Amino acid sequence: MGSEPGLMDTLAEHWEIAKKLRSLQIHFDPEKCKGVWQCYEVCPIGCWTPDYERRVAIFHDPEKCVACGACVLQCPEDAIELK
Amino acid sequence: MATVFMKWLETSPKDYDRGIQLLTLGKLQHVKERIVRDYIREGTRVLEIGCGTGTLTAMMAAQGASVTGIDASPAMLAEAEAKLGPDIEAGRVTLKLMDATLVGDRFPKASFDVIVSTLVFSELSPDEQRFVLEACTTLLAPGGRLLIADEVVPPRSLTRLVFYLVRLPLVLLTWLLTRTTTSALRDFDSLLAQSGYRSAVPVSCLSGSLVLYEAALSQTPGTEFQSPIPKLRHRVTLRTLLVDLWALFFRIIPPYPKFKTGLYAIGNPDRKSPVLVTGNFDLTVRRVVKALDGRADIWLLVADSAGINVWCAAGGGYFTAEKVIAAVQSSRLDEVVAHHALILPQLCANGVDGWRVREETGWGVHWGPARAADIPAYLAAKRKKTDAMRWVRFPLKDRLEMVTVTLGFYGLLILLPVFIFWRSMFWPVTVSMVGLSYFYAVVHPWLPGRDGLRKSVPLTLIALAGLFIYTALRDPLPAERLFNWVVGLTALSVFTGAELQGMSPVMRGEQANWGWEAVIGAALGLVYWLTPLALGWR
Ligand code: SF4
Ligand code: SF4
Numbered sequence: 292m293g294s295e296p297g298l299m300d301t302l303a304e305h306w307e308i309a310k311k312l313r314s315l316q317i318h319f320d321p322e323k324c325k326g327v328w329q330c331y332e333v334c335p336i337g338c339w340t341p342d343y344e345r346r347v348a349i350f351h352d353p354e355k356c357v358a359c360g361a362c363v364l365q366c367p368e369d370a371i372e373l374k
Numbered sequence: 375m376a377t378v379f380m381k382w383l384e385t386s387p388k389d390y391d392r393g394i395q396l397l398t399l400g401k402l403q404h405v406k407e408r409i410v411r412d413y414i415r416e417g418t419r420v421l422e423i424g425c426g427t428g429t430l431t432a433m434m435a436a437q438g439a440s441v442t443g444i445d446a447s448p449a450m451l452a453e454a455e456a457k458l459g460p461d462i463e464a465g466r467v468t469l470k471l472m473d474a475t476l477v478g479d480r481f482p483k484a485s486f487d488v489i490v491s492t493l494v495f496s497e498l499s500p501d502e503q504r505f506v507l508e509a510c511t512t513l514l515a516p517g518g519r520l521l522i523a524d525e526v527v528p529p530r531s532l533t534r535l536v537f538y539l540v541r542l543p544l545v546l547l548t549w550l551l552t553r554t555t556t557s558a559l560r561d562f563d564s565l566l567a568q569s570g571y572r573s574a575v576p577v578s579c580l581s582g583s584l585v586l587y588e589a590a591l592s593q594t595p596g597t598e599f600q601s602p603i604p605k606l607r608h609r610v611t612l613r614t615l616l617v618d619l620w621a622l623f624f625r626i627i628p629p630y631p632k633f634k635t636g637l638y639a640i641g642n643p644d645r646k647s648p649v650l651v652t653g654n655f656d657l658t659v660r661r662v663v664k665a666l667d668g669r670a671d672i673w674l675l676v677a678d679s680a681g682i683n684v685w686c687a688a689g690g691g692y693f694t695a696e697k698v699i700a701a702v703q704s705s706r707l708d709e710v711v712a713h714h715a716l717i718l719p720q721l722c723a724n725g726v727d728g729w730r731v732r733e734e735t736g737w738g739v740h741w742g743p744a745r746a747a748d749i750p751a752y753l754a755a756k757r758k759k760t761d762a763m764r765w766v767r768f769p770l771k772d773r774l775e776m777v778t779v780t781l782g783f784y785g786l787l788i789l790l791p792v793f794i795f796w797r798s799m800f801w802p803v804t805v806s807m808v809g810l811s812y813f814y815a816v817v818h819p820w821l822p823g824r825d826g827l828r829k830s831v832p833l834t835l836i837a838l839a840g841l842f843i844y845t846a847l848r849d850p851l852p853a854e855r856l857f858n859w860v861v862g863l864t865a866l867s868v869f870t871g872a873e874l875q876g877m878s879p880v881m882r883g884e885q886a887n888w889g890w891e892a893v894i895g896a897a898l899g900l901v902y903w904l905t906p907l908a909l910g911w912r
Contacts (some may be wrong), residue, residue: 310889332720332741333720333723333741334764335720335721335764335766336765337761359689360724361723364723364725364728365723365728367729
């Protein structure tokens with residue numbers, strides 16, 4: 292038992308993760324975006340809209356984003372970050 | 375039934391053979407004879423994983439095979455060495471002390487015609503099983519066979535029931551005696567398929583709880599055990615009704631009802647029909663089938679999502695690109711369709727990396743609609759998604775379902791202790807909890823706040839307002855009892871707001887709520903304890 296992390300450590304760790312999860316936000320770099328619309332395809336909330344003329348995605352409604360991470364994983368240009 | 379004996383046998387190799395004989399009612403010996411008869415010839419190169427005391431090793435050597443036996447137990451191996459002395463000297467048998475997971479590194483590629491293993495895989499964890507199976511793919515010579523004889527959980531429900539009834543007390547006893555437990559193989563055919571094998575079951579004894587798997591590499595031509603691709607139909611049976619009922623209340627509690635992974639047909643698909651991918655949560659598969667049966671002809675590829683719905687499984691790291699790649703590679707998709715387009719559920723995009731699937735399999739990935747019910751319209755529109763198909767809202771029906779699911783779980787957790795220790799409060803607590811939950815489900819979209827925790831503030835205020843109005847008009851309470859109600863209702867409202875919307879990722883940061891709940895709970899506890907002291911009630 293002695294070498295295992297204590298209950299308090301485990302709780303503290305959980306608490307850190309919990310805090311981090313709550314504060315996650317989308318950071319979008321339009322410079323990198325090439326307009327392949329994967330973000331628009333997968334976002335379940337509708338936070339992204341394609342701007343077909345300028346070939347760049349528009350991120351709106353940050354308040355509604357549920358931080359599911361789908362757009363981050365599917366963007367081939369690494370233009371989206373969740374942190 | 376093997377559990378207790380098995381643990382005991384492992385430590386006393388001298389009685390191993392007799393014990394095994396006893397606990398498999400002599401059937402294992404029968405299986406071993408079949409192995410030697412059907413697969414072993416003069417000169418066959420055999421690797422035996424887990425040779426134990428060498429019973430099968432000796433039988434195979436007598437048939438003229440050259441056998442390499444490995445075992446992780448020195449005591450067993452010593453017993454085998456004593457038994458196989460002459461064979462070892464004649465070079466027919468080599469014994470090595472080695473763990474099963476090392477085989478991939480220790481032997482040259484394609485060096486065995488037969489790899490055989492009896493009662494070993496059930497002792498390995500699922501990950502180890504997969505690892506060893508994959509290692510064996512490189513060790514098998516062209517046309518080689520992998521033979522695995524083991525205990526399995528019987529596939530049919532009635533025999534499974536008997537199996538569990540017999541097994542449960544034994545598992546318990548073993549655990550009490552040794553603090554360890556063994557398990558029978560489950561879903562092993564799909565594991566074999568995922569690891570790159572085609573398999574058949576030539577021998578099955580003890581009502582399907584002891585079987586022999588024969589597996590060959592699926593890439594090897596001319597070694598196929600092809601069965602027709604099973605067809606799925608939408609059916610309501612007693613089983614599905616019971617599973618649905620269970621899932622309605624206790625969906626969060628494992629074990630989750632799983633669907634067998636693999637390729638299925640819905641309707642009469644042909645070489646041009648679309649291929650849909652989904653996870654192996656029983657309800658998910660049945661929902662897809664219900665949405666499509668009679669409306670479209672498609673191929674359905676069920677991938678391993680650990681029996682969890684795709685969104686949560688993808689978010690939790692259970693449903694990944696690897697699982698989809700494994701499902702594609704191990705299926706016969708290449709044979710049945712002429713195109714290379716997969717339609718993945720949009721809601722697994724948070725865990726399944728579409729680009730990895732594209733790179734590794736060469737299949738195109740299209741993100742289908744969020745809900746199964748929209749699939750026919752999506753297909754009819756030539757894979758065009760409307761925004762309504764893309765977006766996940768949380769309509770009343772879903773909210774009510776979610777509240778019921780979570781109430782089922784927390785109801786047990788909270789109401790059972792209340793019923794036992796605090797019977798007088800059972801009905802008030804139950805009524806408050808159920809009432810608050812469903813009220814919350816209905817008014818959810820109109821409550822201010824982005825997430826449940828913030829929404830719990832207005833919820834608390836409404837609950838307290840309700841309490842004050844009720845007590846003022848109908849049933850005036852003494853200050854002390856009113857105070858108790860205020861504390862209790864606040865706690866319940868916070869809990870309801872933060873938890874009862876379920877684990878759906880639509881409600882962001884669900885995992886993050888408990889910490890705040892604990893803090894608020896502790897604060898309320900303090901208030902509950904200190905205020906009466908301060909006011910001199912106690
Ligand atoms: S997926 Fe990435 S590159 Fe494509 S439109 Fe969205 S942000 Fe731009
Ligand atoms: S994290 Fe999820 S909800 Fe947020 S923008 Fe990306 S896809 Fe949409």
